[in-house]
C-alpha cells in the first residue's frame with residue numbers, strides 16, 4: 001500500500017512516465033511478471049524524484065486488453081510487482097493511468113490524448129505547467145505537449161533511439177537523453193517538485 005499523499009499547501013509538479021520502454025524493457029504486449037525487466041537504474045531514479053517532492057504518475061496505453069490478449073488482472077499483477085520494487089527504492093507512484101482500448105476503439109485517455117494528465121491535475125492538484133512527461137514514443141511526447149507540461153523528454157531506451165533517427169524533425173521541442181536515470185538527473189537540476 002502506498003502512503004496517503006501528504007497534505008498540500010501548494011500545487012506540486014509531477015513527472016508523468018510511460019511504462020514500457022521507459023521503466024521496463026519494451027516487450028510486445030507484456031503481461032507476465034516474469035517478463036517485466038527493469039531498465040537499469042529506474043527504481044533508484046524514481047526514488048530520487050519522490051524525495052525531491054515530485055508527484056509520480058505512470059500513463060500507459062494497454063491495447064492488449066482491448067485486443068483480448070490479456071486481462072486487467074494480468075496487468076494489475078505486473079503493476080503490483082513493479083510497485084513492490086520501486087517502494088523498496090523509496091519511490092511513490094501516486095497512480096497508474098491506463099487506457100485499455102484497442103486503437104480502433106473510442107478512448108478517453110489513450111495517448112496522445114492528454115486526458116489523464118488533466119485528470120491528475122484535477123484530482124491531485126498537480127501544476128502541469130511545471131511538470132514533465134517522459135516517454136519513448138512520439139505519442140508520449142504529444143500527450144505531454146497537448147497537456148501543456150513544461151518539457152517532454154524522450155529516452156533512447158525502448159523505441160526512443162529509433163525515433164531519434166527516423167523523426168528528428170518532430171523532436172525539436174523535446175529533450176533527448178539516454179534513459180530515465182538521465183532524465184531524472186536533468187529534471188532534478190531544474191529544481192524540486194514542491
Ligand SMILES: [Mg+2]
Pocket residue numbers: 018019020021022135136137158
Ligand atoms: Mg513506451
